[in-house]
Structures are given as structure tokens and as C-alpha cells.
Amino acid sequence: MSTARADKRLYRWIDERYGVSPLIEFLRHKEVPLGAHPLFWYFLGGTTLFFFAVQIVSGVLLLVYYQPGENTSYESIRYITTKVPFGWLVRSVHCWSAHLMIVSLVVHMLSTMMLKAYRPPRELTWLTGFLLFNLALGFGFSGYLLPWNELAFFATAVGTDSVKSVPVVGNWLLQVMRGGPDVTINTVYRFFALHICILPILTVGLITVHLIFIQRQGMAPPIAKHVAPRGMRFFPNFALRDLLWWILCLAALLVLALLLPYGPGIPGVEWELGQKADPLAPAYPGIKPEWYFLWIYQLLKEFPPHLFGLEGPQVCLAVVSLLMTTWALVPWLDRKARRDEPSPAFTDFGVGAMLFITFLMLKAWDIGAGAVADGGFPDPAAVARPCAWILLAVAVAVTAVRIAVYRDRWFVFSGAAVLHAVLHGLVGLPYLAAGAIAAAAAALATGFTVARGRTSAMPAGGGH
Amino acid sequence: MSHHASPARLSRRSVLNVLLSVGVLGWLASVLYPVIRYLTPLPLVGPGGPVQLTRSEVTKIERDKFAIVPVGRRRVLVLEDSEGELRALDAKCTHEGCTVKYMPRDSLIVCACHNGRFDLQGRVVAGPPPKPLATYAVQRDEEGVIKVTV
Ligand code: HEM
Ligand code: FES
Numbered sequence: 143m144s145t146a147r148a149d150k151r152l153y154r155w156i157d158e159r160y161g162v163s164p165l166i167e168f169l170r171h172k173e174v175p176l177g178a179h180p181l182f183w184y185f186l187g188g189t190t191l192f193f194f195a196v197q198i199v200s201g202v203l204l205l206v207y208y209q210p211g212e213n214t215s216y217e218s219i220r221y222i223t224t225k226v227p228f229g230w231l232v233r234s235v236h237c238w239s240a241h242l243m244i245v246s247l248v249v250h251m252l253s254t255m256m257l258k259a260y261r262p263p264r265e266l267t268w269l270t271g272f273l274l275f276n277l278a279l280g281f282g283f284s285g286y287l288l289p290w291n292e293l294a295f296f297a298t299a300v301g302t303d304s305v306k307s308v309p310v311v312g313n314w315l316l317q318v319m320r321g322g323p324d325v326t327i328n329t330v331y332r333f334f335a336l337h338i339c340i341l342p343i344l345t346v347g348l349i350t351v352h353l354i355f356i357q358r359q360g361m362a363p364p365i366a367k368h369v370a371p372r373g374m375r376f377f378p379n380f381a382l383r384d385l386l387w388w389i390l391c392l393a394a395l396l397v398l399a400l401l402l403p404y405g406p407g408i409p410g411v412e413w414e415l416g417q418k419a420d421p422l423a424p425a426y427p428g429i430k431p432e433w434y435f436l437w438i439y440q441l442l443k444e445f446p447p448h449l450f451g452l453e454g455p456q457v458c459l460a461v462v463s464l465l466m467t468t469w470a471l472v473p474w475l476d477r478k479a480r481r482d483e484p485s486p487a488f489t490d491f492g493v494g495a496m497l498f499i500t501f502l503m504l505k506a507w508d509i510g511a512g513a514v515a516d517g518g519f520p521d522p523a524a525v526a527r528p529c530a531w532i533l534l535a536v537a538v539a540v541t542a543v544r545i546a547v548y549r550d551r552w553f554v555f556s557g558a559a560v561l562h563a564v565l566h567g568l569v570g571l572p573y574l575a576a577g578a579i580a581a582a583a584a585a586l587a588t589g590f591t592v593a594r595g596r597t598s599a600m601p602a603g604g605g606h
Numbered sequence: 607m608s609h610h611a612s613p614a615r616l617s618r619r620s621v622l623n624v625l626l627s628v629g630v631l632g633w634l635a636s637v638l639y640p641v642i643r644y645l646t647p648l649p650l651v652g653p654g655g656p657v658q659l660t661r662s663e664v665t666k667i668e669r670d671k672f673a674i675v676p677v678g679r680r681r682v683l684v685l686e687d688s689e690g691e692l693r694a695l696d697a698k699c700t701h702e703g704c705t706v707k708y709m710p711r712d713s714l715i716v717c718a719c720h721n722g723r724f725d726l727q728g729r730v731v732a733g734p735p736p737k738p739l740a741t742y743a744v745q746r747d748e749e750g751v752i753k754v755t756v
Contacts (some may be wrong), residue, residue, distance in 0.1 A: 314646065424705045427718045
């Protein structure tokens with residue numbers, strides 16, 4: 143009993159000084175909407191935050207031994223994994239959690255896309271989330287180089303090289319990123335500063351803004367349902383569920399980190415240290431970036447040397463920038479959702495984008511290539527065919543669920559992504575030609591549905 | 607018209623505004639300029655004249671038919687073709703900058719990153735590289751000493 147009194151006294155002591163009662167009162171009334179969609183989708187942002195916290199803790203632990211430098215970067219990581227007690231575990235946790243953080247971030251972003259939570263007044267929440275996604279990619283890209291091993295060296299050489307295609311300042315930007323014309327240990331110094339100082343500061347700042355927005359506006363209610371949904375009290379009902387979920391995440395993270403300390407061994411999801419970087423060694427087949435960059439890596443391969451009077455990589459960079467910008471501007475493009483009406487076209491836009499990226503990732507993994515002789519390369523047609531079949535199977539499964547469970551009736555974008563894969567993988571057209579036909583077909587179909595005045599949203603330039 | 611209403615006050619305000627803007631811009635420039643200069647790496651200077659290959663690089667060419675050697679700030683691929691002729695080309699792929707290698711079996715220079723292929727004159731034969739590899743002068747004297755000039 144006396145502890146309860148002591149608790150009260152402590153609370154009073156704090157409250158008198160800092161006035162926390164309004165805060166407690168506020169938390170009592172904070173609610174999470176219930177019943178509209180599975181509660182699960184509301185856990186993903188918190189999951190991402192959890193893995194970010196793990197990154198900070200494990201990253202600071204790595205910093206105790208890691209030393210960037212020509213003769214220390216690689217050696218210190220090797221020391222961590224072979225000599226330092228549990229060093230292998232700390233590195234394994236940092237790497238696993240980096241991947242899991244990006245997975246939960248992507249799923250979080252897709253779930254807000256599907257729920258149209260980005261519609262007014264939450265456009266800036268989407269935009270800050272999009273920027274956070276870019277920062278997370280920056281974390282992955284800069285961290286990848288730090289061990290200064292062969293794989294990291296080439297992946298960074300290729301990854302930074304595309305910067306030279308930026309108009310006007312491209313070459314200067316490339317030099318600033320690399321600390322010289324080529325990837326050297328100077329690049330490691332610059333990436334190190336980014337990875338452990340600049341990006342963390344920016345990320346913490348943006349997370350704060352993102353959370354303040356959410357705090358001020360509450361969770362988005364379901365679209366086109368003008369009744370107030372039931373709610374679950376955030377505190378303690380939701381917060382305790384959050385905590386339980388985090389404990390499960392931590393358990394899963396530790397199991398993975400213990401059982402597979404060097405990753406599952408899929409190209410793009412492995413972190414075997416391998417050989418030390420040697421700028422004078424030729425690149426070898428199988429140089430791949432991390433999985434979330436694989437689609438860009440594959441897209442680079444699909445572009446011919448020259449297109450429209452520009453160099454292939456320049457056009458590729460322009461295409462990727464256009465796609466990313468479109469994604470960032472979705473809250474403004476989706477006019478139906480702006481009017482709080484169901485917006486099936488943008489649901490399908492999200493699914494179509496995922497299918498597009500999945501197909502590129504499957505191709506990047508050379509699925510179906512079989513054994514390849516040294517110095518040889520898998521036959522592109524032999525890779526494209528099984529990838530197209532897999533994509534077709536995935537698309538059929540997803541579409542079946544969408545029709546049966548969500549009663550979706552709008553499939554123009556996902557249909558175009560499938561058409562693209564079929565024309566390329568099964569008919570044998572070049573990737574870009576197939577893509578152009580699929581894009582034209584999607585544009586025609588969209589124009590047709592709009593002209594018929596059906597209840598379908600237009601993604602861009604739909605007019606009023 | 608409002609110009610004539612109170613010319614003195616209006617012009618004083620606009621002059622002050624201009625001064626203030628110029629001041630802010632000047633202040634920004636004086637902060638940004640040193641930062642930009644600081645971040646821009648210094649140009650690297652390497653030896654200008656011919657560079658002589660080391661013993662181990664020469665051995666490597668004998669064994670593998672090629673070696674990648676640093677010349678100035680460039681990486682140069684020195685290879686011995688099927689006729690025993692030496693050739694020197696830029697080792698940095700013109701696509702996205704991976705390091706190329708020589709495949710003696712096919713008399714080709716290949717880049718493993720995105721399957722770029724070049725012939726021994728550096729011309730692109732397949733894959734995405736947009737430009738040929740630069741070629742450099744290379745000589746071998748009677749004692750087997752190899753020199754590359756870029
Ligand atoms: C969103 C957060 C982060 C992500 C996604 C991330 C990702 C990565 C990745 C992919 C690597 C390369 C791992 C490898 O191949 O060995 C790495 C390495 C490293 N990171 Fe992070 N990181 C994050 C945050 C941090 C923070 C906050 C710190 C420190 C304050 C940190 C410190 C380090 C260090 C010292 C290394 C080199 C050790 C190593 O490569 O194993 N990281 N990080
Ligand atoms: S970097 Fe050589 S082919 Fe892409």
C-alpha cells in the first residue's frame with residue numbers, strides 16, 4: 143500500500159513541476175480507428191521505428207571497433223566478426239535489422255497507399271514518409287561500402303556512377319560523393335560521415351515531424367465511409383499490443399541473426415565479408431546491390447547504349463526519377479481520394495508498381511539461368527521466360543484475392559504490368575518495346591474508362 | 607499611381623528590402639561557397655610521362671595475358687593478344703564504371719557488371735556501354751620492360 147502512496151506522491155511531485163496531467167488526459171482520449179481494416183496495418187510504422195532503434199543501438203556498438211581507413215575498414219570488420227566476443231552477433235543484428243527495417247518500411251508505405259491514408263489533410267505525412275524511405279535507402283547504400291570488401295566496392299562504383307547523368311552538376315556531384323573521380327578509401331570516409339552522422343540526424347528530425355503530423359491529425363478514417371468508426375484506446379490498449387508485437391519482432395530478429403549470421407545467402411541479401419576491395423581487380427559476375435536496389439540495377443541492363451540521342455544510363459536515370467516523383471506526388475494526383483471517394487485506380491496503381499518491380503527483381507536474380515560458364519552470362523531469353531511465368535502466377539493469385547475479398551474491379555495498371563512481362567518473357571519482345579506497348583495499352587484503357595464516364599479515377603491529368 | 611502617393615516612404619522601404627535581400631544572399635553565398643569548395647575534391651596529379659610496369663605486373667601479363675595497372679589516376683588494362691602484341695586500354699567500363707577484364711579465349715574485353723563486351727580496339731560489341739574504351743600507347747623494349755603512356 144505504501145508503494146501506491148509513494149507512486150502518487152512521485153506523480154504529484156512531477157505534475158506540480160511539469161504539468162503532465164493534460165498529457166495523460168490527452169493519451170487517455172487518443173484512439174486508433176477499429177473495424178475498417180485489419181488492425182495489423184497500424185503496427186507497421188511502429189515496427190519500422192523499432193528496427194530503426196535497433197539500428198542505432200547496434201550501430202553505436204559497431205562504432206566501438208569500426209575504423210574507416212585503407213588498412214582498417216576491412217580489417218576492423220574482420221576483427222569484429224572473428225575476435226570480439228559476440229561481435230559477429232552485433233554485426234549480424236545490424237545487417238538483419240537493416241533489411242527488416244526496409245521491409246517494414248515498404249509494407250508500411252504500401253498499406254497507407256492501399257488505405258488512401260495520404261488523402262487530405264495528410265499529404266505531408268505521405269511526403270515526409272517518402273523522404274524517410276529515401277533516407278533509409280541512403281542508409282543501406284552508404285553502410286554497404288563501409289566493410290570495404292570487393293562486392294561493396296563494385297556495387298558502389300556502379301551505384302554512384304549513375305549520378306554523372308544528372309544534368310549540369312552531374313560530374314561535380316559524382317566527385318563530391320566519391321571524394322575523387324573514382325571510388326577509393328576517400329569514398330568510405332564520406333559515406334561513413336553520411337552513415338553515422340548526417341543521415342541519423344536527418345532521419346530523427348524527419349521522424350519527429352512525421353510523428354507530430356500523425357499526432358495532430360490522428361489516424362486516417364476509412365475512405366468514403368462517413369460514419370465515425372469505432373476506436374480503440376491508444377493507451378494502454380493499443381500501446382500494449384504494440385509492445386507485444388515489438389517483443390515478437392525482437393525475438394524474430396534474434397533468431398534470424400543467430401541462425402544466419404551472414405544472411406539467407408540470396409544475392410542482395412547477404413553480407414559475407416569476402417575479399418578486401420582491390421581497385422585493380424576486374425569485376426566478376428554476380429556483383430549485385432542490395433535487394434531494394436535490384437530493380438534499378440536490372441533496369442540499367444535493359445537500356446540500350448543509346449536512346450533518343452541520349453546515353454542509355456541517362457534515360458534510365460530519368461525514368462527512375464520520373465517514377466519516384468510520381469510516387470511522391472500520389473496524394474495530389476489521386477483526385478478521387480481527395481474528394482473522399484473510393485479510388486480503385488490508385489489501388490491498382492500500387493499493385494501494378496509492385497508487379498513491375500517484382501518482375502525486374504526476378505530477372506536480376508537470373509532465375510532459371512542454370513549454371514553459367516566462367517566469364518559467360520546467362521541467356522537473357524532463358525531468364526525472362528521463367529520470370530514471366532512466376533510473375534503471371536503471382537498476379538493471378540493477387541488478382542483472385544482482390545476480386546474475392548476486396549471486390550476490386552479496376553485492373554488496368556496491374557494488367558499492363560502483366561502484359562509487359564508476357565510480351566517480354568513469353569513473346570520475346572525487347573524489355574523496353576514490351577514496356578512501351580503495355581504503357582500505351584494502359585493509357586488507352588484508362589482513357590476509354592474515363593470517356594465512358596465510369597466510376598474510375600484518373601491518375602494524372604484527369605481534368606474535372 | 608501609388609508611386610506618387612508617398613514616393614519617399616515607398617522607395618525607402620523598397621531600398622531597404624533590396625539591401626536586406628542582397629545582404630541575406632551575400633551571407634548565404636559566403637557560407638555556401640567555402641563549403642562547396644571544401645567538399646570538392648582536389649584534382650589528382652599523377653606522373654605525366656610513360657609509366658613502367660613493375661616486375662609482378664609483367665609476370666601477371668605472362669600468366670593471365672592481362673594486368674590492370676594504375677597509371678596516373680587511371681586504371682589501365684594491359685593485355686597481350688593472341689599474336690603476342692601488347693595493347694593498353696582504359697580499364698574503366700564506359701557504362702557504369704566497373705573494372706573490365708580480358709578474356710583470352712574469346713579475344714574479348716568483358717565487363718561483368720552488366721554484360722558489356724568490347725573488342726581489342728575498345729569498340730563496343732555487345733551490352734549497354736555507350737562509348738568505346740580509350741586506348742593508350744604501350745611499348746615493350748628488348749629487355750621485356752613495358753611502358754604505358756596515357
Ligand atoms: C536506418 C538505419 C540504418 C541502416 C538501414 C543501416 C544499414 C547498414 C548496412 C547495410 C551496413 C553494411 C553491413 C555490412 O555489410 O557489413 C551498415 C554498416 C554499418 N553501420 Fe549502419 N545502418 C543504419 C544505422 C546506423 C547507425 C545509426 C549507426 C551508428 C550510429 C550505424 C553504424 C554502422 C557501422 C559502424 C557499420 C559498419 C559495420 C559493418 O559493415 O558491419 N548504422 N549499416
Ligand atoms: S558497368 Fe560495365 S557493363 Fe555496366
